Amino acid sequence: MKVRKFITIAAVSLALTVAGSSAFAGKVKLVGSGASFPYPIYSTWFSQFSKANSGIQVNYQSKGSGAGIRDFLNGVVDFAASDAAMKEEEMAKVKDGVQLLPMTAGEVVLAYNLKGVKDLKLSRKAYTGIFLGKVKTWNDPLIADANPGMKLPATPITVVARADSSGTTYVLTKHLSAISPEFAEKVGVAKQPSWPTDINMIKSPKNAGVNASIKRATGAIGYTEYAYARMAKLNMVSLENKEGSYVAPGLTGGQAALANVEIPENMIAWVSDPAGKDSYPIATYTWMIFHKKYADAGKARVLRKMVNYCLDNGQAIADQMGYIPLPANVIAQVKVAAENIK
Structure with missing residues (x-):
């Protein structure tokens, strides 16, 4: 598997500092909010776009997908971002129309904190069992069976979940509902689900908060975006996919998962349980959300310019930042x- 060079948290922070130093100084300021899943790459794209286009400033706040959609519906941002796309009933509330654009793709991973345990594998029954509250200790037979010879402690499992309305949660629950009828019935697909009450659970805001909680709690396992887990140097699980193969998160498995996905006219495509022996099982596109008609035509032109910059220049850094570059088609x-943004 290809070794990938990752931009560190410090490098991303530096990029944000540079971007923030000229805040409110530009002739055009674009304001966006939403998903934390793509925040590392979006913040870098927007910083580079502002540097390449004097007089344009992009201010994007990582709040979570649900908060971003609410801001968009309330008219307080120029654009939003969501890993959960947008529901038809939500779009119907926007009188000027809505244009969703998949801008990058990534993987939801299960990261864990268990001293001395590396290269952990989890079967579909094991990881759905964890999120149903049925697999409660690390030496459970469902975990042990997939990891022969590994010394697994009797440590209780602590599940770390998102506290906010989250597109990452939506993607995870969509996958779990696709592979487990029991999960679909008891929990279902949601940005902020009602988890089974007998799970030993910690809730934290945003992907960065989940990572911090995993690091603090011995015996923890939580779901987060791949780039965040890599930057935080967390151990990640190899998950059993539809074909019965155990696949580690990374570019190869992510690209395999998305290889046969067709994008429909509304630009919303899901791959909840990808086929293929090399496919990582939890991969997703993530979307930017725009109005189709803006009161300020000049701002609409700048938004289109921003989108094209992210497509033409931004995809080149997707791999090194832990995201999946969009296929050429x-x-x-x-x-x-994007030409619908006017």
Whole structure:
């Protein structure tokens, strides 16, 4: 598997500092909010875009997908971002129309904190069992069976989940509902689900908060975006996919998962349980959300310019930052759809 070079948290922070130093100084200021899942790459894209285009400033706040959609519906941002896309009933509330654009893709991973345990594998029954509250200790037979010869402690499992309305949670629960009828019935697909009450659970805001809680709690396992887990140097689980293969998160498995996904006219495509022996099982596109018509035509032109910059220049750094570059055919589709922003 290809070794990937990752931009560190410090490098991303530096980029944000540079971007923030000229805040409110530009002739055009774009304001966005939403998903924390793509925040590391979006913040870098927006910083680089502002540097390349004097007089344009992009201010994006990582609040979670649900908060971003609320801001968009309330008219307090120029654009939003969501890993959960947007529901038809939500779009119907926007009188000027809505254009969703998949801008990057990534993987939801299960990261864990268990001293002396590396290269852990979890079967589909094991990880759905954890999120149903049925697998409660690390030496449970469902975990041990997939890890022969590994010394697994009797440590209780602490599940770390998102406290906020989260697109990452939506993607995870969509996958778990696709592979487990019991999970679909008891929990279902949601940005902020009601988890089984007998799970030993910690809730933390945003992906960065989940990572911090995993690091603090021995015996913890939580779901987060791949780039965040890599930057935090967390151990990640290899998950059993639809074909029965155990696949570690990374570019190869992510690209395999998305290889056969067709993007429909509304630009919303899901791959809740990808086929293929090399496919990582929890991969997703993530979307930017725009109005189709803006009161300020000049701002709409700048928004289109920003989108094209992210497509033409931004995809080149997706791999090194822990995201999946968009396939060429998807980039072409997104460029055509972006012309609806007027």
